Amino acid sequence: MNFKLILAIITITLALVFYTIGVFSERKAKRLKSAHVIFFLLGLVCDTTGTTIMSFIAKANSSSFGIHGITGLIAILLMLFHAVWAIIVLRKNNEEMQRNFHKFSIVVWLIWLIPYFIGMFMGMNI
Known part of the structure; x- marks a missing residue:
């Protein structure tokens, strides 16, 4: 596993941890x-960072955008x-x-899990 991939996995996993907390x-x-x-915000920053790194890896490997990229x-x-x-x-x-805000939060979190698990399962094939 190369350094970029490890860094992307760590930052996206940190996004999961922060967002879940x-x-x-x-x-x-x-x-x-x-x-x-x-x-x-920490979850958003980590997810954006990890996704950016992953997109550089995907471009280098000529991967298509696909369902994982869209979700x-x-x-x-x-x-x-x-x-x-x-x-x-808050303001x-x-x-x-x-x-009522927590109802919206849980929906966003559940939707966020979709690309997280798609990426995890795609990574198992590498």
């Missing part, structure tokens, strides 16, 4: 807090929207928005 700690608290947003792009865009929406919810400080 953010989503489930926010769900447990039943109220969005600044710490949750920080975990969402990965959707997941990153959703994570970005989720983080921005979290910041808006508005609306009780109902605070209480």
